[in-house]
Amino acid sequence: MNKNLEEGKLSGPESKENSPILVGANRTDAYLPILQGKKVGVVANQTSVVFKGNNTYTHLVDSLLSLKVDVKKVFAPEHGFRGKADAGEAVKDDIDTKTGLPLISLHGKNRKPTAEALKGIDVVLFDIQDVGVRFYTYIATLQLVMEACAENNIPIIVLDRPNPNAHYIDGPTMEAQHTSFLGMTTIPLVYGMTIGEYAKMLNGEKWLENENKANLTVIPLKNYTHKSEYHLPIRPSPNLPNDTSINLYPSLGLFEGTNVNAGRGTESQFQRYGASFLDSTKYNFTYTPQPNFGSKHPKEQDKICFGNDLSETPKMSEMSLRWVIDAYQNCPDKNKYFLTAGFTKHAGTEKLQQQIEAGISEEEIKASWQPDLETFKKIRKKYLLYN
Numbered sequence: 146m147n148k149n150l151e152e153g154k155l156s157g158p159e160s161k162e163n164s165p166i167l168v169g170a171n172r173t174d175a176y177l178p179i180l181q182g183k184k185v186g187v188v189a190n191q192t193s194v195v196f197k198g199n200n201t202y203t204h205l206v207d208s209l210l211s212l213k214v215d216v217k218k219v220f221a222p223e224h225g226f227r228g229k230a231d232a233g234e235a236v237k238d239d240i241d242t243k244t245g246l247p248l249i250s251l252h253g254k255n256r257k258p259t260a261e262a263l264k265g266i267d268v269v270l271f272d273i274q275d276v277g278v279r280f281y282t283y284i285a286t287l288q289l290v291m292e293a294c295a296e297n298n299i300p301i302i303v304l305d306r307p308n309p310n311a312h313y314i315d316g317p318t319m320e321a322q323h324t325s326f327l328g329m330t331t332i333p334l335v336y337g338m339t340i341g342e343y344a345k346m347l348n349g350e351k352w353l354e355n356e357n358k359a360n361l362t363v364i365p366l367k368n369y370t371h372k373s374e375y376h377l378p379i380r381p382s383p384n385l386p387n388d389t390s391i392n393l394y395p396s397l398g399l400f401e402g403t404n405v406n407a408g409r410g411t412e413s414q415f416q417r418y419g420a421s422f423l424d425s426t427k428y429n430f431t432y433t434p435q436p437n438f439g440s441k442h443p444k445e446q447d448k449i450c451f452g453n454d455l456s457e458t459p460k461m462s463e464m465s466l467r468w469v470i471d472a473y474q475n476c477p478d479k480n481k482y483f484l485t486a487g488f489t490k491h492a493g494t495e496k497l498q499q500q501i502e503a504g505i506s507e508e509e510i511k512a513s514w515q516p517d518l519e520t521f522k523k524i525r526k527k528y529l530l531y532n
Contacts, residue, residue: 169304305341319493383439402488410434410443419452
């Protein structure tokens with residue numbers, strides 16, 4: 146579970162019938178005919194790769210160019226095309242030094258492609274690795290790209306990739322009044338779908354702006370089920386360095402809406418939590434966040450944080466509140482804990498903060514989610530491509 150996700154080092158995913166999982170990007174036979182003779186825009190980042198033999202890969206854009214596809218522009222999500230910007234950091238338009246292609250930022254002054262940016266594009270190809278957590282912003286980018294394509298009558302092709310957190314559904318469901326870039330639709334925090342399946346849901350449930358529908362094609366995975374083990378070979382964003390961090394992210398990501406540090410500014414992002422203002426007598430583990438790759442200004446920078454190391458946590462099949470509750474209960478000055486607006490945006494509801502402050506148990510809180518989760522599961526079932 147703790148293997149680092151480094152470029153060029155691939156781990157072998159297990160899949161149904163022990164056959165290698167074939168990602169959408171590798172299924173060139175399925176999407177190249179659609180791209181022939183078209184001017185193509187690509188929505189991509191560092192995870193958008195075509196896997197080769199001998200544990201190597203080629204970036205999708207490089208692969209397309211080598212196949213004589215007429216790529217005109219690349220659109221880049223949060224963290225940028227090369228995946229090096231901090232969380233939430235604005236990314237500017239640029240030129241890719243390797244290919245000379247224009248890079249259009251979807252995490253700067255615009256988060257939705259403009260009609261001008263899409264001018265001259267015949268088809269958009271979307272290929273970004275997701276991790277299946279509602280506040281992970283790549284699905285918001287997908288939604289905005291689909292809206293722009295629908296408005297400008299441009300077909301969109303989504304190259305599907307596995308979701309490493311697809312094996313369960315859990316968490317509070319987003320309430321419509323709290324939607325934001327951290328959650329644009331009324332889905333649970335962990336929704337158990339691949340990004341291709343989610344794209345189908347956006348269309349089918351008429352969740353795009355003005356209830357538009359995109360001209361959508363999903364290139365599905367092969368040899369994949371929602372229970373398949375999948376080890377991401379490239380970190381999907383700067384602060385998700387390994388399998389453990391990705392598995393704990395649904396639980397520890399809620400700390401982003403508090404003043405507690407969740408490992409940013411260390412090499413164990415989303416595998417620990419702590420703060421200088423927590424009760425030092427309750428914890429044996431300490432660490433000091435420092436600026437690093439992907440976190441130029443981490444919370445609690447240069448301060449000794451008291452908390453817990455979770456790096457050896459076995460793989461989970463649920464979202465847990467125990468660490469968020471633990472930190473709150475061991476915060477002597479409760480006014481220092483919650484960043485109220487930020488916590489609500491991450492949780493998707495004001496109720497969770499209220500429940501934690503009222504001392505309601507994790508078991509009772511999770512029980513309160515069940516009616517919404519059952520409703521969502523019925524909707525989700527209509528759009529599944531895999532068992």
